[in-house]
Amino acid sequence: MRHRVTIENCNETYPCSEQQTLLQGMEQLGKRGIPVGCRGGGCGICRVQVTSGSFLKAKMSRSVISEADESKRIVLACRCTPTSDLSISVVGKMEKALRAECQIEPEDEVSVAAVG
Amino acid sequence: MAFKGVLRPGLIQIRVLNMDEAINHYQNILGLNIVSTEADGRVYLKGWDEFDHHSVVLRQAESAGLDYVAFKVDSNDYLREIEPKIVAWGLEVDHVPAGEQPGVGPRIGFTLPTGHRIELYHQIDMADDHPGITNPDIYPRRPEGMGASRFDHLLCYGPNIGKAREFFCEVLDFYQPEKVDLPEGDGSLAIWLTASNKAHDIAFVEHEEPGKLHHVAFLLQDWNEVGAAADIISINDVSLDIGPTRHGITRGQTIYFFDPSGNRNEVYAGGYTAYPDHPVRSWDFDHVGKGIFYYERALNDRFLTVLT
Numbered sequence: 520m521r522h523r524v525t526i527e528n529c530n531e532t533y534p535c536s537e538q539q540t541l542l543q544g545m546e547q548l549g550k551r552g553i554p555v556g557c558r559g560g561g562c563g564i565c566r567v568q569v570t571s572g573s574f575l576k577a578k579m580s581r582s583v584i585s586e587a588d589e590s591k592r593i594v595l596a597c598r599c600t601p602t603s604d605l606s607i608s609v610v611g612k613m614e615k616a617l618r619a620e621c622q623i624e625p626e627d628e629v630s631v632a633a634v635g
Numbered sequence: 636m637a638f639k640g641v642l643r644p645g646l647i648q649i650r651v652l653n654m655d656e657a658i659n660h661y662q663n664i665l666g667l668n669i670v671s672t673e674a675d676g677r678v679y680l681k682g683w684d685e686f687d688h689h690s691v692v693l694r695q696a697e698s699a700g701l702d703y704v705a706f707k708v709d710s711n712d713y714l715r716e717i718e719p720k721i722v723a724w725g726l727e728v729d730h731v732p733a734g735e736q737p738g739v740g741p742r743i744g745f746t747l748p749t750g751h752r753i754e755l756y757h758q759i760d761m762a763d764d765h766p767g768i769t770n771p772d773i774y775p776r777r778p779e780g781m782g783a784s785r786f787d788h789l790l791c792y793g794p795n796i797g798k799a800r801e802f803f804c805e806v807l808d809f810y811q812p813e814k815v816d817l818p819e820g821d822g823s824l825a826i827w828l829t830a831s832n833k834a835h836d837i838a839f840v841e842h843e844e845p846g847k848l849h850h851v852a853f854l855l856q857d858w859n860e861v862g863a864a865a866d867i868i869s870i871n872d873v874s875l876d877i878g879p880t881r882h883g884i885t886r887g888q889t890i891y892f893f894d895p896s897g898n899r900n901e902v903y904a905g906g907y908t909a910y911p912d913h914p915v916r917s918w919d920f921d922h923v924g925k926g927i928f929y930y931e932r933a934l935n936d937r938f939l940t941v942l943t
């Protein structure tokens with residue numbers, strides 16, 4: 520079954536089947552700003568926070584995803600598969616690259632501009 | 636014998652998240668042979684061209700990465716004599732009793748200023764399934780998967796790599812065939828060190844976080860085998876990093892990929908023959924892309940950031 524995954528940082532939506540990891544689906548977007556790491560739950564590059572929806576997760580390296588992270592639904596996209604439509608927010612190292620790709624201004628610069 | 640002291644990186648213990656997935660990868664994809672599985676769950680493997688009992692140890696854990704690499708030395712005398720020199724240089728040495736790994740004698744261990752645990756050992760049993768000795772055939776049978784013949788080298792990321800170079804060269808008699816300079820000052824961004832004729836037995840890249848593993852490399856015979864490895868990676872949908880390509884540094888022909896826990900592997904062929912009297916080949920920071928990936932002539936982000 521295919522689900523829709525929305526990346527909140529750049530308002531991009533992609534299809535992802537229950538047999539695909541969130542990262543595999545995202546890779547199909549073909550954006551340069553998706554820093555794919557090891558794809559095995561070891562390196563922590565593909566950190567995302569799942570803000571809505573349900574998913575299954577496989578084991579992730581504790582050195583990159585803490586128990587506190589997991590309780591906040593911060594996971595590695597390469598180790599999670601969707602079981603419903605999902606909204607995710609890219610956090611950590613992926614965030615800047617994705618924002619650059621979507622040409623969204625970094626938040627701090629936006630706020631400075633607003634103040635100025 | 637002109638070749639004395641440290642012989643080679645002989646044992647490496649790698650942490651994996653899921654043992655079944657790891658066994659499938661190291662056995663069926665890389666083509667290592669399982670030697671034994673022990674009561675504590677660790678799995679021992681070796682390449683087809685290795686005489687020693689095993690070279691790769693897999694340990695299931697909560698985090699991926701490197702437990703330690705152990706260098707084989709030429710005698711028990713060397714092992715005994717080197718210990719006070721290591722201590723005098725400023726590292727604390729501990730002892731691992733014989734039998735902690737099957738077929739392996741006593742080991743000594745210490746932690747480098749880069750955060751990596753290094754061990755030394757001499758005694759290890761000969762493998763039952765070893766390469767031929769008397770009127771030897773070229774190999775006992777056709778290897779599985781990529782047919783990796785042996786554990787070859789590793790690349791570590793951590794701080795104080797200049798201190799690591801000093802330790803390996805001054806205490807363990809390694810030398811440095813190649814280096815990459817930092818953009819400013821005398822320091823190195825990356826160093827390649829060897830105790831042998833290989834262009835590197837161990838390499839380091841300067842990095843903030845200590846004790847990180849960049850890759851574990853296994854030897855292939857030639858460029859054709861690197862191509863066949865690339866085929867196997869695609870056929871089995873293994874996570875590819877980059878390649879097939881070539882390194883300017885060491886001149887090795889290579890492909891990088893990841894095990895199912897995210898530890899980077901390399902299969903490597905060629906590379907020049909190093910000698911301790913050769914000049915140190917140096918790359919300035921502006922040419923590091925070509926040094927690392929000779930055909931692409933640019934580093935990718937993954938090379939500097941994806942580590943376990």
Ligand SMILES: [Fe+2]
Nearest residue numbers: 790850852901
């Ligand atoms: Fe390598």
